[in-house]
Amino acid sequence: EIVLTQSPGTLSLSPGERATLSCRASQIITSSYLSWYQQRPGQAPSLLIYGAYSRATGVPDRFSGSGSGTDFTLTISRLEPEDFAVYYCQHYDSPPLYTFGQGTKLEIK
Amino acid sequence: EVQLVQSGAEVKKPGESLKISCKGSGYNFIGYWIGWVRQMPGKGLEWMGIIHPADSDTRYSPSFQGQVTISVDKSISTAYLQWTSLKASDTALYFCVRHENLLKYFDFWGHGTLVTVSS
Numbered sequence: 612e613i614v615l616t617q618s619p620g621t622l623s624l625s626p627g628e629r630a631t632l633s634c635r636a637s638q639i640i641t642s643s644y645l646s647w648y649q650q651r652p653g654q655a656p657s658l659l660i661y662g663a664y665s666r667a668t669g670v671p672d673r674f675s676g677s678g679s680g681t682d683f684t685l686t687i688s689r690l691e692p693e694d695f696a697v698y699y700c701q702h703y704d705s706p707p708l709y710t711f712g713q714g715t716k717l718e719i720k
Numbered sequence: 721e722v723q724l725v726q727s728g729a730e731v732k733k734p735g736e737s738l739k740i741s742c743k744g745s746g747y748n749f750i751g752y753w754i755g756w757v758r759q760m761p762g763k764g765l766e767w768m769g770i771i772h773p774a775d776s777d778t779r780y781s782p783s784f785q786g787q788v789t790i791s792v793d794k795s796i797s798t799a800y801l802q803w804t805s806l807k808a809s810d811t812a813l814y815f816c817v818r819h820e821n822l823l824k825y826f827d828f829w830g831h832g833t834l835v836t837v838s839s
Contacts, residue, residue: 643823644823644824644825646823646825646826648765648826650765655815655829655830655831655832656757656765656815656826656829657829658825658826658827661820661823661825661827662823662825667827699764699765701765701825701826703824703825706779707770707779707824708767708781708782709755709767709781709824710767711764711765711766711767712764713764714764714765
């Protein structure tokens with residue numbers, strides 16, 4: 612079973628700064644099946660990035676995804692106040708099995 | 721507009737049964753897998769299982785196999801998550817999700833149903 616490890620657990624930054632969130636898989640995974648979600652306090656998660664690089668509909672272009680193999684990154688170029696939330700990476704594997712990382716909390720410094 | 725509308729919060733006692741629902745609208749309900757994701761208090765997301773409304777083909781996470789039952793009534797575009805005997809450890813927020821078929825991500829989420837199990 613593939614394990615996704617996100618780092619850091621908590622990231623403290625200020626609005627306007629750049630955020631870099633990591634998701635590391637326990638083995639090489641198919642980047643097509645790597646997604647990122649944002650969960651704001653008190654809300655359901657929402658899709659940000661799918662296929663490792665593609666932004667979901669309506670997601671601002673300050674969000675970008677990159678990576679391959681075992682290492683994937685979510686980058687937020689310039690933080691807005693509404694970006695402070697928890698972020699999860701997720702992977703699909705057969706038979707099916709969907710795995711989430713444990714999450715990175717992005718908090719205001 | 722795609723919507724997944726879930727049933728309301730529940731407070732139950734250990735040993736009781738429960739069935740929560742998720743009604744899809746704004747898309748071809750039988751064309752997409754529907755799944756459930758658990759979030760325990762203050763914790764992360766856990767995928768529980770999925771069902772295909774067209775034929776009720778159901779797949780479970782090994783962690784939830786035998787613990788819950790996922791079902792669907794395609795005539796009313798509604799998926800269900802059911803427990804026969806709740807435990808305190810079932811206390812959580814449960815989200816229904818629509819699965820995108822090709823690249824296997826969750827493109828739409830319900831608002832969540834809070835289940836509290838307490839004596």
